[in-house]
Amino acid sequence: MTDRRPLRAAALPILLGAALMLQGCVVGAVVGGTAAVVGGTAKAGGAVVGAGFDAVTTSDEETRARREREQRDHEREQRRCEQRQRQGKTC
Secondary structure (H helix, E strand, C coil): CCCCHHHHHHHHHHHHHHHHHCCCHHHHHHHHHHHHHHCCCHHHHHHHHHHHHHHHCCCHHHHHHHHHHHHHHHHHHHHHHHHHHHCCCCC
């Protein structure tokens, strides 16, 4: 079995250096990808860290766009439900 300690020791400075150069959603993807390289158990953790970082760094524009999309989806579903009810079906 190979010794992975040097790889793990090098991963943190590389990750921190890359994080300083990147911003927003890209950092979450890098964190997730780099954590997957560090170790087998870090794969799941990296995805969680990436998703958490992305949620924290969501811009106002992204938040507004998501809310508008959710509102349109909700209105579309309401129209479909009303149409089904007119046809005597349940929603």
